[in-house]
Amino acid sequence: MKDLLVIGGGVGGLVTASVAGQLGLDVALVEREPRLGGDCLHYGCVPSKTLIRSAQVAQLMRRGGEFGLPSYSPQVDLGAVSDRVRAVIDTIQAHDDPERFRGYGVDVLFGEARFVNPREVQVKGERIAARRFVIATGSRPVAPPVPGLAEAGYLTNEDVFALRELPRRLAVVGAGPVGMELAQAFQRLGSQVTVVELAAEVMPKEEPAFAAELRAILAREGVRFRLGARLDRVERDRDGVTLQLRQGEEHLPLTVDRILVAAGRAPNVEALDLNTANVRFDRRGIGVDARLRTSEPHIYACGDVTGLYPFTHMAEYQAGIVIANAVFRVPKRADYRVVPWVTYTDPELARVGLAASEALERYDDARVLEFPFAEVDRALAEAEPHGRLQLTTCRGRILGATILGAHGGELLHEIVLAMQAGVKLGSLSAAIHAYPTLAQIHRRAANTLYAEQLFSARTRRLVRWMHRLLP
Structure with a gap:
């Protein structure tokens, strides 16, 4: 029987497993993907910030005249930009080499973990028992249930950074942080970007005045906005992909070459069979108390899968709370006053x-x-x-x-x-x-x-x- 079994090889899981392993516990780490690092490294923080930086440099080239230098409009090769994104991921991936964690005493396993009872999981047909568990399976992008969207095809953060050809016209569905970041980046790289948002303003979780000011800055760079627009359906034809939008009674079709969906995320819980483990969850994620314990006190959860503060730095912070409680057995509560x-x-x-x-x-x-x-x-x-x-x-x-x-x-x-x-x-x-x-x-x-x-x-x-x- 393992002392600790961690499900998920993203930041939360890696921090928990590495500390517990180095402290001499018998630890297993299970990751369903064939590599460690999680969403942040492969599809989120790292590739997006790398792409954004390339877009900033392209914009600085155009702004040369503001600095007393020649202005230059670069012809962007998105394939070369994507190669740089891949190179940065590969460099950081070295820190998440499975052998590094095995050196800490962690048994690293690749495969889908599924609870068979509250004390055991099954991975590739093998049953593994543990005294305590940590679920750190993260989240994934979700698309709105719009007729024709799946058939027309769309991008998410899981595949947009692998693009080799720059879309001439790009629709970004969703005006939250991810949508706004990538809308500006692709506009700067050379696409004509239109942001489609059901709400009346962008960044609904931020102060309205700041959100409006940021929207105005992006608009000056050429990003177009369709706010308060309902997406009724999507149709593909020889001219591209048409989003059938409605604002009030007005019908406003928008034809583009590609669609990027950045309209929310869902916790990765389906494959875990949490009902078998008596772990309560809902569409937002796994319910946890202040000590990150689930409805089964020996099973903990941290990171995006909890639905609380979906940021990499918060997954790392929550992992520290889990370590205090599950490893050191010291009751410590999460404090979210300064996030x-x-x-x-x-x-x-x-x-x-x-x-x-x-x-x-x-x-x-x-x-x-x-x-x-x-x-x-x-x-x-x-x-x-x-x-x-x-x-x-x-x-x-x-x-x-x-x-x-x-x-x-x-x-x-x-x-x-x-x-x-x-x-x-x-x-x-x-x-x-x-x-x-x-x-x-x-x-x-x-x-x-x-x-x-x-x-x-x-x-x-x-x-x-x-x-x-x-x-």
Whole structure:
């Protein structure tokens, strides 16, 4: 009997298995794909950010005139870009070599795992028993049930990065983070991209003003938007693929060459036979408590399969909670008060903690502080004046932040650390920030609060009184 059996070879599963194996437990890791690394490495974070970077360089070539240099419109070979994406994946894949984990004492098995009872799984006909289990099977893209869509054919994040030919016309169905990132990237690489979204605005989980500002930036680059549009059906003909859209009573057909679906994800639970294991789940994922235990206390789950915060960094964080509980047997609860996430458009949209609308609704004395990148010298020097920082505070405590700007994801972590460590707004304001850096925006935003107090009528009267009375 194994001490621990981990199902899923993505970030959550790899972290859990490697730590448990190095601590001397008898560990098995089961992955259904013939390689480790999971969705993030092969279909998500790594390939998308690599593609996005190539698209940024192409856009910088076109912007040469803004920097006193020649402007150049590159003829993009998507096959060469895809080769670079593949090379980056292969380089990182070396860290996820099965032999590395076997060296940690982990028994790495490839195949589909299925529970035969709450204490055993079956893999390729072999039954394996364990004292404790960790389910880290991740999630997958799903397509809306639109008539004709499957027959017409569509791309998802699982195959779009293997494209060799650039679509002349591309429809992106879904205006969430993945849809927005890839819409901008393919527009910059040379496609004419149209984003189709049922909601009235893009990025529905973000503050509306920031989402609208980001949409306007992409629109200026040529991305077209069909918002509030219902996709009734899809038809293929000799001219391409036509999406039959409806906005209210208006019928608006859209003909493209390829369709990219980025309209949501589903947990990978079907093959596990969780009912046999008495593990409760629904369409969102496997239910877990604060210690990441399922309805069967000896079975844990982490990462996308739980439906909680579908980010790679959260899978890694949750794996740490599982290790504390399942390996060290120390009761530790997950804390989701300071969870950062980033949409890797250009500029990036980064967020942590409470947004302005949430803070104002929750606290009567909450304050919202803002500062634009257009007034940060480094942003001007780099010709990146777009966006702003928004800080939410209450009585000197930082409640959250939203950043729309160049390198917003990198800049966010000063706020993340401040919130995690309980650093007050005054300390953020007092910290010396090197000049000229984009990070100065943190101090400038914080100082907008103190400027009101410093230059108030009361303070002005006090200063005049002091100068009259004191030598």
